[in-house]
Amino acid sequence: MNEAMRDYWNADAGHTWAEMQARLDLSLSPVTAALLSLAAPMVGDRVLDIGCGSGETALALATVVGEGGDVLGVDISRPLLEVAEARAEALDSDAQFIEADAATLAGQGDRDLVISRFGVMFFDDPAAAFANIRTHARPEGRLRFACWRTPADNGWAGVPLKAVVPLLPPSAPADPLAPGPFAFADPDRLVGILETAGWQDIDLQRFDFDMLLGQGDDPLAAAIEFSMRVGPAARVVREGDAGVRAAAEAALRAAYAPYAADGRVALPGSVWLVSAHA
Template identity: 40%
Template structure:
């Protein structure tokens, strides 16, 4: 694996946290996922590569539409959940693989899709060039990635609150991460450089569910990868005060159906000539 830092992270605490909270993340992204599936245009018999498949949600949904699916991810803990979820299902398998370098074969897949799994490549051009090679002529690409941090209330609001207690300056540093594909011109540059055409980069805004109530949402956020790393450098009493402030800040967004904040994503489509 050439994506060593990300492999270490997703096979460590970050991957274990996602695996443990797989259903929470699915509920969080529930209003975004259908847009991806509709854009992907999955047909019975399609061969599908799910990039950064995580705990297998989108792979299972694609298989439910009659596709034969290979889910690829760096994270062993998350793939263990995916395999457990898919037990007994035909037409679906999961490989631990670095999409930048893994040999998927040439002209194998009709579709490559991803739900927020493409932002963590150390070399995005290499990754998408490899994906293009694996697609059949006319094969499609469809994925979701996040727009700028400041357009994503579900990250910007907690960051501002925690920033009163801790140094948050490294959150948007260059390199792999949640917002690495935030700029549409960069997205198009990578896709075109990888040999894909007709790139569509469409704005998608949907609320995301962070928890059942303000306290559970604050706890979920503080232990997630972004804020865990920030708060790990703080004394225990500072963490407690930051968490209390975050809980208070989330109270106005609490509804009978949970805590909902706004999100902003790109829905990206392209095709291999």
């Protein structure tokens, strides 16, 4: 993980995600449930959760594996880890959390399950990172993770981006292969990375869901506030003045209006659910 990425997740982004933990976990709950079902954790499993963030997946796993197993969550973001640790203490959970980079953290070859919900797309050298991650798995150990498909498949990202692009200064097109949320959107590239890293029996399943952005008395306002803090529109808030931010809010309101129904605003989400064995 490069220093820029580490700085990003320990500065404003990390604090924002920490503050929004409950909302983000609610929005991502369909993926969490699908990933845990695919992972099929068992009593006594030893689990490594990569990019564990605020601990949602690790805490759920700890309730399944019991005292005979163990769950270790790894992340580079101190703000998110502090939330995870506080949640574990409040729940009297046995889940443990450490600040470390999974790309280089030495493994002991003793993990039954290596899992990640959106924590593996940020490596500078993904093949090398996944090779190192394999050192944590026991022979035939399971790898299960979720990663985003393309922005075009994910309206929660594509719709607000299209709305605010006219408000952003000109910039070079983003490298789709660069570390970031959509780095593993190409299934052929993803399979190639895992094969190079030595993983076997690789399988990708498409999973589509409704990404909840806002609900309550004013779901549109809630969705706009969500997107002004997380995702492509957040850049406008960081870089623009008050006039630009007001224009972004108006653009998002117009863009989200067609998705408002039954007291909520939800946009399409789509991920790869990935399985492999060591």
